[in-house]
Amino acid sequence: MVEQMFRRLEQLFPEMVDIRRLLHEQPELSFHEEKTPQMIADYLERLGIEVRRGVGGRGVVGYIKGDKPGKTVALRADFDALPIQEETNLPFSSKKPGVMHACGHDGHTATLLVLAKVLVELRTELKGTVVLIHQFAEELAPGGAIEMIKDGCLEGVDAIYGTHLWSPIPVGDIAYCSGPMMAASDRFDLTIQGRGGHGASPHETVDSITVGAAVVGQLQHIVSRNVDPLKAAVVTVGSFHSGGAFNVIADSATIVGTVRTFDPEVQDLIIARMEQITKGICEAMNATYTLSYKKGYPAVVNDPSETEALVISTKEFYNEEKIYEIDPVMGGEDFAYYLQHVPGTFFFTGAGNVEKGITYPHHHPKFDFDEEAMLVAAKCLGKAAVDFLDRDVNKQKESMSQVSHNLK
Numbered sequence: 001m002v003e004q005m006f007r008r009l010e011q012l013f014p015e016m017v018d019i020r021r022l023l024h025e026q027p028e029l030s031f032h033e034e035k036t037p038q039m040i041a042d043y044l045e046r047l048g049i050e051v052r053r054g055v056g057g058r059g060v061v062g063y064i065k066g067d068k069p070g071k072t073v074a075l076r077a078d079f080d081a082l083p084i085q086e087e088t089n090l091p092f093s094s095k096k097p098g099v100m101h102a103c104g105h106d107g108h109t110a111t112l113l114v115l116a117k118v119l120v121e122l123r124t125e126l127k128g129t130v131v132l133i134h135q136f137a138e139e140l141a142p143g144g145a146i147e148m149i150k151d152g153c154l155e156g157v158d159a160i161y162g163t164h165l166w167s168p169i170p171v172g173d174i175a176y177c178s179g180p181m182m183a184a185s186d187r188f189d190l191t192i193q194g195r196g197g198h199g200a201s202p203h204e205t206v207d208s209i210t211v212g213a214a215v216v217g218q219l220q221h222i223v224s225r226n227v228d229p230l231k232a233a234v235v236t237v238g239s240f241h242s243g244g245a246f247n248v249i250a251d252s253a254t255i256v257g258t259v260r261t262f263d264p265e266v267q268d269l270i271i272a273r274m275e276q277i278t279k280g281i282c283e284a285m286n287a288t289y290t291l292s293y294k295k296g297y298p299a300v301v302n303d304p305s306e307t308e309a310l311v312i313s314t315k316e317f318y319n320e321e322k323i324y325e326i327d328p329v330m331g332g333e334d335f336a337y338y339l340q341h342v343p344g345t346f347f348f349t350g351a352g353n354v355e356k357g358i359t360y361p362h363h364h365p366k367f368d369f370d371e372e373a374m375l376v377a378a379k380c381l382g383k384a385a386v387d388f389l390d391r392d393v394n395k396q397k398e399s400m401s402q403v404s405h406n407l408k
Contacts, residue, residue, distance in 0.1 A: 001125040002317070002383055008118040009378050015117075016378070017371050019043075020110035021092035027081030027099045027106070030140035033058045036079050036109075040134045043113055047120045049132070056147030062132035064119050070128025070389045074153075074160040075381050076338065077112035078105045078138035087365035102367040104165035104351065109134065111165075111374045115382050128389040131157055133338075141187070141296040143334035149341060159306055160344035161384050162335050163377050165351040167362060171370040173350035174314055174380060175326045178307040181346060182300035183232070183260040184267060185332025189292040190215070190278060192242075196251030205249040209242050211287045212253035216240065218277045219257075226273055227266055234260040234330050235270060260330040262299045300336040303343035306388075310345050313387040314380050349377040 028036050037053065037060050044051050044062040052061045086093050086100035094100040116132050133153050137144035154160070169175055192215065194208035216237050227233045235257065242253035261267040271293055282289045314323055326348070335346045351369035352358055360366040 001122055002386060004122060005118050005382050005386070006317070006379055008121060009114065009375060009382065012114050012117065013375050016110045016114040016374050019113055020106050020371060020374065023079070023106035023109055024090075024092050024101050025095050027094050027096055027101045029083060029099055030080040030137035030144075031058070033080055033136045037134065037136065040079065040109065040113065044116060044132065047117055049116060049120060055153055056136075056144060056149070056151040058136035059144055059148040059151070059153065060134040061148070061153050062116060062134070064116065064123065064126065064130040064132065066126025066128055066130075066389070067124045068127040071158040072129040072131060072156050073385045073388045074131040074133055074157045074338075074342070074344075075112055075115070075385055076133040076135055076160060076162040076335065077108035078135045078144075079109045080105060080137050080139050080144075082139055082363060084363065084365055088368055090368065100365070102364060103139065103362045104167070104369050105138065107165045107351070107369060107371070107374050107377075108163070111378045111381070115378045119382065119385075126386070126389070129156075130385055130389075133160075138334055141185070141294070141334075143297060143337075145334040145337040149337055154338065154341050157342050159388055160338050160342050161306075161310065161381055161388075162338070162344070162346045163349045163381060164333070164346070165369050165373045165377060166348035167352040167358065167360070167367065167369055169348060169350040169352060171350050171353050171373045172322055172376065174318065174323045174376070175348040175350070176302075176307055176311060176323070176345065177326055177328055177347075178302055178304045180262045180299050180301050180328050182328065182333045182336070183234075183262055183330045184264075184299045184336075185296040186259040186261075186267070187294045187296060188257055188259065188274065189294075190255040191290045192253040192255070192282065193288045193290075194249075194251060194253075197249050199247040199249055202249060206286045208250045208253040208287065211282060211285045212240060212242060212255055214281050214285070215278050216255065218281065219274060222270055222273045222277070226269060231263050231266050232261070232328065232330070233266050233270060234258070235274075236260075260332070262328065267295075297332045297334045298336045298340065300333050300346055301339055302345040303339065306343050307345040307347075309388065309391070310347065310380075310384050313384050317379070317383065347380075349373050349380065
């Protein structure tokens with residue numbers, strides 16, 4: 001069955017490319033996806049797949065039920081875009097000003113759709129059920145995963161797999177990580193309220209800029225002086241806005257940033273220290289403040305057993321030198337929510353290509369990926385799913401055989 005699946009995926013690769021480019025031309029922002037989920041659902045229904053629309057809001061879930069009994073495995077792809085003006089000059093560039101697929105979600109969707117087409121064709125050989133989770137709003141917390149889970153997308157699912165087309169590593173490479181792989185991604189918004197006035201009379205004011213600068217400087221000491229150096233954490237200030245005139249002391253300052261952690265205890269420590277630092281500095285400098293801390297996605301923690309199974313499955317058909325374990329990354333992903341409910345694993349499929357000039361990072365106006373990566377991803381996901389279903393059927397047979405032997 002696997003050989004047949006691979007042959008068909010190779011034959012249908014041009015269709016995969018066409019779908020990706022169509023999606024790329026018509027990107028839709030998180031929580032505003034309308035035509036994309038409609039296209040996905042229509043495509044799956046034309047294949048004869050049972051489909052649920054509007055799952056959790058804008059999600060689509062398809063069910064491929066094999067002719068043979070077995071367990072249930074889920075595969076997930078996201079389909080939202082980003083508020084970025086595209087600068088790639090590709091012939092299929094975004095037709096929507098200020099919106100582009102700058103993270104590869106168009107490729108994720110195209111990969112899973114064509115894989116679904118192949119799995120339907122092989123339904124007579126398929127053991128159990130494959131659930132296709134097409135998720136909206138991955139880019140913007142609280143994200144679509146948590147709402148789709150609440151709406152039952154994981155009901156009856158025994159394991160889940162997902163991949164991200166990843167431009168930082170070369171096309172053809174497969175990178176995995178057992179255990180924590182991607183960080184919890186939080187946001188904080190801090191407003192410093194001072195007392196504005198004339199730039200020539202600072203003694204009559206409370207300078208929100210100097211207060212804010214003092215806070216920013218001390219926030220950078222949290223990780224270096226409070227967090228265990230053997231535990232990863234990041235505190236980043238990404239935005240500092242205040243003032244508007246050269247001779248005016250600003251009345252207020254707004255500071256926005258992100259915190260990345262893997263350990264919930266470290267996360268709580270950072271939150272507490274941010275509050276203490278901000279309060280102390282503001283009191284000392286006669287300012288007031290408002291600190292809003294929003295926990296984003298939790299850390300992506302891969303199941304060790306399912307990660308090992310994925311590696312074994314992939315090495316059976318792929319060059320072992322191209323499959324390797326990486327250190328965790330500080331980026332966030334709401335695939336984390338699925339892994340809190342069922343065992344599974346999330347991995348990176350290399351999509352960068354220096355020779356083709358595909359070197360820009362994710363979320364960049366010139367981001368692109370090598371489309372050959374979609375075929376690699378489809379093969380890895382397809383084989384992992386089929387192997388999972390076969391593995392459990394074989395375990396069941398071995399168990400029954402053992403029981404029969406014991407009875408004798």
